[in-house]
Amino acid sequence: MSRTVYVNGEYLPEEEATVSVFDRGFLFADAVYEVTTVLDSKLIDFPAHMARLKRSLKELEMGAPCDEAKLLEIHRKLVTANEIGNGLVYLQVSRGVADRDFHYPEPGTKPSLVLFTQSKDPIENELLKTGARVISIEDQRWGRRDIKTVQLLYPSMAKMAAQKAGADDAWFVEDGFVNEGTSNNTWIVTKDNTLVTRNLSTSILHGITRAAALRCAELLQMKVEERPFTIEEAKSASEAFFTSASAFVCPVVEIDGSSIGKGEPGPVTTKLREIYLEESRKAAL
Numbered sequence: 604m605s606r607t608v609y610v611n612g613e614y615l616p617e618e619e620a621t622v623s624v625f626d627r628g629f630l631f632a633d634a635v636y637e638v639t640t641v642l643d644s645k646l647i648d649f650p651a652h653m654a655r656l657k658r659s660l661k662e663l664e665m666g667a668p669c670d671e672a673k674l675l676e677i678h679r680k681l682v683t684a685n686e687i688g689n690g691l692v693y694l695q696v697s698r699g700v701a702d703r704d705f706h707y708p709e710p711g712t713k714p715s716l717v718l719f720t721q722s723k724d725p726i727e728n729e730l731l732k733t734g735a736r737v738i739s740i741e742d743q744r745w746g747r748r749d750i751k752t753v754q755l756l757y758p759s760m761a762k763m764a765a766q767k768a769g770a771d772d773a774w775f776v777e778d779g780f781v782n783e784g785t786s787n788n789t790w791i792v793t794k795d796n797t798l799v800t801r802n803l804s805t806s807i808l809h810g811i812t813r814a815a816a817l818r819c820a821e822l823l824q825m826k827v828e829e830r831p832f833t834i835e836e837a838k839s840a841s842e843a844f845f846t847s848a849s850a851f852v853c854p855v856v857e858i859d860g861s862s863i864g865k866g867e868p869g870p871v872t873t874k875l876r877e878i879y880l881e882e883s884r885k886a887a888l
């Protein structure tokens with residue numbers, strides 16, 4: 604079935620939806636994005652995704668395409684038009700269309716806005732049941748990973764390296780410490796049941812699911828440390844997992860060929876995922 608997508612004010616069949624070859628997103632990766640999960644046709648963590656979008660735009664001195672109420676309306680229209688029960692909505696804003704020049708175009712240039720849905724059910728993700736196997740890889744991305752830009756080539760290369768190694772994902776390591784996964788934030792559970800995840804900085808994306816999982820950990824009265832950890836520490840942890848809007852709280856059972864804990868999804872990860880899903884559904888829009 605052809606999807607209805609949103610492009611710059613119009614709802615169109617996907618075959619008819621186009622952007623200009625002069626779009627700065629296409630030429631310079633001068634664009635930011637958000638991915639919002641849909642469960643039971645409702646949007647998970649929508650206000651937090653919009654707050655991060657605003658922050659990304661501000662950091663890049665890019666104009667907003669419209670206000671948040673309009674963005675909510677577009678999200679909902681696409682969910683309805685494409686009959687999305689469980690899936691996601693992808694949103695991308697670029698600096699707009701201008702003659703190719705490294706300088707930003709005139710301040711009045713209209714940003715391009717594109718949204719589309721994907722119907723892949725995140726709940727059906729096999730890795731949630733089996734746990735993921737990850738490899739470590741040097742972090743060679745640019746330094747502003749806190750801005751959610753569409754410069755995703757290095758993460759894409761890392762995913763391919765993981766696939767070639769027979770693994771499911773890669774964890775980026777810099778100066779000996781784990782930053783995050785290719786498209787997720789990384790966590791370990793120490794032997795004394797403390798949750799550890801890297802502190803926020805420009806080194807990592809400020810994950811919406813990371814923030815939600817921290818709130819869940821508080822509900823569960825778990826001890827949390829926001830600090831860097833090494834691959835060696837992760838290998839000797841009792842559990843490991845990653846968080847992202849589309850993978851929720853996903854167990855990691857192997858790092859660089861070493862089994863983590865019992866080599867199967869652990870109880871803390873499972874509990875956290877359950878609470879996360881429960882809380883997210885309650886707050887869904």
Ligand code: PMP
Pocket residue numbers: 638783784785786787788807808809810811812813846847848849
């Ligand atoms: N880090 C990176 C590099 C990501 O691409 C993502 C997914 N957008 C995340 C972390 C997780 O962020 P969120 O929980 O907001 O999906």
